[in-house]
Amino acid sequence: MKEAVKVEGLWFRYDELSDWVLKDVSLKIFQGEFVAILGRNGCGKTTLVKHFNGLLKPCRGEVSVFGVNTRNLSTAELTRRVGYVFQYPDSQIFAETVFEEVCFGPKNLGFPKEGMRGLVNSTLKKVRLKLDLEASPFSLSTGEKERLAIADVLAMNPRVLILDEPTTGQDYSTCRRIMEVARDYADNGNTVVLISHDIDLVCEWVDRVILMKDGRILVEGVPDKVFMEDKALREAGIEAPSVLGLAKAAGIDGKIIRMEDLVEELIRRIAV
Numbered sequence: 001m002k003e004a005v006k007v008e009g010l011w012f013r014y015d016e017l018s019d020w021v022l023k024d025v026s027l028k029i030f031q032g033e034f035v036a037i038l039g040r041n042g043c044g045k046t047t048l049v050k051h052f053n054g055l056l057k058p059c060r061g062e063v064s065v066f067g068v069n070t071r072n073l074s075t076a077e078l079t080r081r082v083g084y085v086f087q088y089p090d091s092q093i094f095a096e097t098v099f100e101e102v103c104f105g106p107k108n109l110g111f112p113k114e115g116m117r118g119l120v121n122s123t124l125k126k127v128r129l130k131l132d133l134e135a136s137p138f139s140l141s142t143g144e145k146e147r148l149a150i151a152d153v154l155a156m157n158p159r160v161l162i163l164d165e166p167t168t169g170q171d172y173s174t175c176r177r178i179m180e181v182a183r184d185y186a187d188n189g190n191t192v193v194l195i196s197h198d199i200d201l202v203c204e205w206v207d208r209v210i211l212m213k214d215g216r217i218l219v220e221g222v223p224d225k226v227f228m229e230d231k232a233l234r235e236a237g238i239e240a241p242s243v244l245g246l247a248k249a250a251g252i253d254g255k256i257i258r259m260e261d262l263v264e265e266l267i268r269r270i271a272v
C-alpha cells in the first residue's frame with residue numbers, strides 16, 4: 001500500500017517558552033485508508049493533523065505527503081494534496097452564496113471556469129446536500145453547514161481529506177451522512193483522517209484507530225483490537241463502544257463492537 005502521510009519523530013510546540021504539544025510522534029497513513037484519531041481535548045489531535053497539510057511545520061522530525069517532505073511543498077501544492085475541514089464550520093464558511101462558497105477553492109487553484117457549476121452541483125451531491133446555489137451559507141442548519149464545509153474542501157478533490165470533529169454537536173442522521181461521505185471517499189482510493197469523540201460511529205466506519213494522550217500515540221490498530229484495550233481506553237479518556245456494554249448485559253462474552261454484529265449474534269442465539 002502506498003503511504004499517503006508519513007510522520008517521523010515529530011516534536012512540536014507553539015513557542016519556545018511553552019510545553020511540547022507533540023512529543024516524538026511517528027505514524028503512517030496509507031492511500032485508501034479511513035483512519036480516526038481519538039483522545040481527550042487538548043491532547044494534540046488538531047495540532048498533529050495541521051502538520052499534514054503544512055499549516056504547521058515540525059520543530060523537530062519530518063512529515064511527508066506522498067513521499068514529499070512538507071517543507072519542500074508550497075502552501076498551494078499542499079492544499080491540492082491535503083484538504084482540511086476545520087473543527088468549526090463557521091470559522092471556514094465566509095461567502096455570500098452557496099455557489100461562491102463551494103467554488104472558492106477550485107477557482108483559487110485555477111480550475112476552469114466553465115466547469116464550475118457542474119463541479120459545485122456534483123460536489124453538493126457527494127455530501128448529500130440539496131441547496132439553492134444562491135442561498136446564503138449562513139442561513140443553513142448546523143448539519144448543512146458542516147456538510148457545506150466538507151463540500152468546500154472536496155471540490156478541490158484532495159487526495160487526503162482531514163475532517164476535524166465534523167460530527168461534534170450534529171444529529172444522528174447528519175453524523176451518518178458524514179461517515180458515508182468519508183467512507184465513499186476512501187473507498188474511491190483517497191485517504192480520510194477523522195478526528196472524533198464519537199466512538200460508536202468510529203468503530204462502525206473506520207479502518208484504523210489511533211489513540212493519543214498528552215502529545216503521544218498511545219496505541220493504534222483496527223477498531224476490533226483497540227476498543228478491546230480497556231487500559232489504553234481509560235488512559236486516553238475514551239469510553240468503550242456502547243455495543244460492548246450491551247453485549248455484556250445480554251450475557252455475550254465475545255468481542256462485539258458493532259451494532260449489526262450484536263443483532264446478528266442475538267438472532268443466532270434466539271434461533272438456537
Ligand SMILES: Nc1ncnc2c1ncn2[C@@H]1O[C@H](COP(=O)(O)OP(=O)(O)O)[C@@H](O)[C@H]1O
Pocket residue numbers: 014021039040041042043044045046047048
Ligand atoms: N495556536 C495555539 N497557540 C498556542 N497553544 C495552542 C494553540 N493551539 C493549540 N494549543 C495548545 O496545544 C495543545 C493541543 O491542542 P490541540 O491540538 O488543539 O488539541 P486537540 O485537538 O486534541 O483538542 C493544547 O494544550 C492547546 O492549548
Ligand SMILES: [Mg+2]
Pocket residue numbers: 045046047087164
Ligand atoms: Mg482539536
